[in-house]
């Protein structure tokens with residue numbers, strides 16, 4: 379956690395709440411700022427108050443945005459990211475058992491579903507989906523992400539996925555790294571500007587469908603028809619509000635059906651592309667063999683065991699929404715994960731701390747979905763990149779006063 383003392387939240391509760399109001403108070407001889415934002419929730423007749431108490435001088439929180447549709451691997455990615463920093467991520471201790479937040483020593487992951495301004499029944503009554511901006515409170519999202527970035531604890535609302543209601547808020551203290559994950563981290567320009575790094579998980583419709591069926595049929599007992607209907611119902615809003623955010627992402631992990639099997643419709647073998655924006659501060663793209671070149675590589679042979687249809691890598695420069703990017707692509711899947719070290723040794727700029735760290739991370743989480751293909755590989759690499767970005771930002775802040783003195 380960033381150095382921070384949080385005074386009793388009752389202090390916050392004693393302040394009358396007016397929408398988006400700021401009140402400055404003297405408190406214990408320190409300047410304390412209360413942010414209070416209220417959203418009426420007629421359905422459960424409760425007031426959602428986002429309030430916070432400034433007692434931190436830090437303001438060192440690095441903010442990462444992770445955008446994707448529901449069921450597209452955000453939680454899996456978060457587990458890989460948290461593992462890179464060591465330590466397990468858990469919901470806030472003693473809090474709401476249905477909290478969506480995950481806290482570890484270094485990272486706090488908040489789910490942006492908590493900023494739904496309409497609960498499940500409210501959305502149904504108004505005929506809007508959760509993807510629609512009208513069902514979300516972007517003012518509160520902005521105020522609270524900004525507060526956390528500035529080292530201020532907040533009382534964040536909770537959207538309860540079990541009941542479909544808006545629950546009373548939970549206290550979130552400013553972490554070293556704040557990850558905001560969900561449907562809209564890059565939708566609102568004010569929130570977007572707070573991000574130090576952004577990622578979009580771009581899962582093609584065919585693959586999304588296959589994953590949804592696997593999870594919602596096998597694990598949640600939904601019927602094939604209801605899964606199809608739910609995907610279709612969300613699609614217009616997904617296209618209008620979620621998908622366009624990928625143009626702003628610093629890294630996109632694009633997941634497509636394989637090209638190694640003609641007309642494959644099983645969706646089990648994946649072609650995964652890591653699209654990395656050039657010129658992003660503290661982020662230096664990964665490359666294969668030679669920086670800036672264009673390479674197609676089939677690593678199968680003496681050092682890598684491959685069964686049908688094999689594995690194919692590609693690396694090269696490209697343009698993405700008018701931005702210069704470099705792309706590393708992997709089509710196919712690993713037979714033996716320990717042999718990944720052979721591929722790792724041909725990738726550069728991995729931001730690893732020792733030779734073989736990527737392979738070690740992948741082996742450690744061999745049971746996570748996607749560990750035998752490019753989804754797991756690129757999620758792990760992006761995790762290492764975020765660690766390096768964080769370390770560089772912290773180092774640059776520590777060095778800044780020295781530079782300033784020289785000037």
Ligand SMILES: Nc1ncnc2c1ncn2[C@@H]1O[C@H](COP(=O)(O)OP(=O)(O)OP(=O)(O)O)[C@@H](O)[C@H]1O
Pocket residue numbers: 446447448449450451452453454455589590592593747748749753754
């Ligand atoms: N890389 C992958 N390869 C194969 N299947 C995957 C992969 N990632 C996720 N899945 C499938 O998708 C499901 C959802 O993954 P996950 O819970 O990580 O997504 P999510 O975006 O956090 O979902 P939600 O927002 O609905 O909670 C998993 O249970 C798994 O079936």
Ligand SMILES: O=C(CO)[C@H](O)[C@H](O)COP(=O)(O)O
Pocket residue numbers: 447448491498508509538539540542561
């Ligand atoms: O797109 C989603 C992000 O997770 C959910 O569908 C949205 O949050 C609404 O949740 P629920 O279906 O539990 O009411």
